[in-house]
Amino acid sequence: MDRQRLLLSGLIATAFACALVAAPLPAAACTLKEMQAGGCSVDSGGSTGDEHVDIWAEMLDSDQPVPSTGDVTQEEAVSEQEGSDEWAADESAATPSRPENCSPVNVALCAVPPALPADPAAAVPGVVVTLRDIASFVPAGPGSEMEPGGWAVEDLPANFVAVASMQVVSGMLLGQPADVRFTPVGYRWLHSDGAVVESGSPGATWAVLGQREFSVTGTSHVYAESGEYTVALEVVLRAEYRFAGSGWRSIAGTLAVAGDPQRVLVGEFDTVLTNGDCNTNPSGPGC
Template sequence: MGLSTATPSSTPTCTEELLAAGVCGVSGDVYDSEATLEGQYESVANPSGPNDRSDNEPAKSEISTDASTDPPAPPPPPDICTPENPEPCSFEGGEPDDPPTGEPTVTLRDIASFRPTAPAGAMEPEGWAVVGLPANFIGAASVETRSGTLLGRPAEVRFHPVGYRWTHSDGTVVATSDPGAPWGDLGLAEFSPTPTSHVFGTSGVHPVEPSVVYAAEYRFDGSAWRWIDGTLTIAAPGVTVLVGEFDTVLVTGDCTVAPRGPGC
């Protein structure tokens, strides 16, 4: 890191001795990887040395010039299987050996003509939600195998759902390897939070865009299955959620039996 000291032309240079004596002060700014220090003279009551300074004033300035030009890389989406985040991938069998000599390396672009069925999904309550309470979203996808011609040879491509995403109208993205499940199957009461739930903060009509993330593997002519680097995201049909506010009302009995009763 480069340090440059700039001093006003009308004053002498601010040296370390004068700085330690309290005669001048130093301020600094950091721009990218360069730290620029500017020496500025100050009037002090007793410039004879640091021992003459007040107890509350430091005898020497501490300057930090630690700066990084590159911001830290953002973490991978939680629970989504990617080459940088392989932990959620837990398929049966291990990574097979490299392709035999002469067999091409298959990429996601090569299998563009092989597509899994468009994923589906559901939500609870169906089509509506309450402001401030969790709405439960449920993904639906399964392992699928497609047959066809790949790079001029008979082949099969198998798709594994490894992640589920819901992009909400407020910009929130819920991403998980868990497709979710109904509250009843989870043993939870209605409007309980789940790994796939979302709380809407405002009333109105809110679109939700669900999608499923797949990892793919292939094989030629019945050979060993081999994984393809990367993942493929397939959009599911969008969901429109009507969100409103909910008020509780105390009643004395069943309003269907006594519709004119208190609170009905």
């Protein structure tokens, strides 16, 4: 009895499997290109293939969005793509730039080189640039003018004017190309009679000052005796330095730069009354 039941169950299972094999498979889904070409038909709910193609054609001719194979419309796909682009842009901005030949195998190529400091002195703690460090940066010496030109009258002021201005000298400092700027901040005239005249300004001519000749000025000097003298001008300079790409940095202290000595001839002059010049009165004083 049990053998008959098993045999009957096997026959039923075999018949069910054959029915499944004999049943036609559902038609494969058509692509949009196949539908447009008219080479594909889909039987969906009793509709013919031609009806299905007409539906797709109407959707293509109209402004209605065509659904994708998933459950996402074109608007949602565009919105999702824009969000993806924004995320990629944020990631790109957050990621530091690396060399083009960066390779995970060679880690050294992927390293971003550190930026070099614009000021080597600032990069090394405790390093201070001094006047001794800029000894190779030599500014030009100042010039000096006087009035009257090259001579003076005993016991009357002679006026002196310095010719100096700010200047920049280039060279090497701490192994790097650098500039040193020298700015005049003081003036000192050294006279051979022992007198020293100091001023915070370079002085000016009597005409510029609006004064009469032989007037006392902030840079004038009076020679008490006749003779030949010399005067040397020293300009006191403040120094600053800079490297390429950095601002000016002050250097503590000042330095003095001297110009060439200038010769001054001092004479004694007497004031006398004359009756005309030597042409009209050849016997007059001094003729």
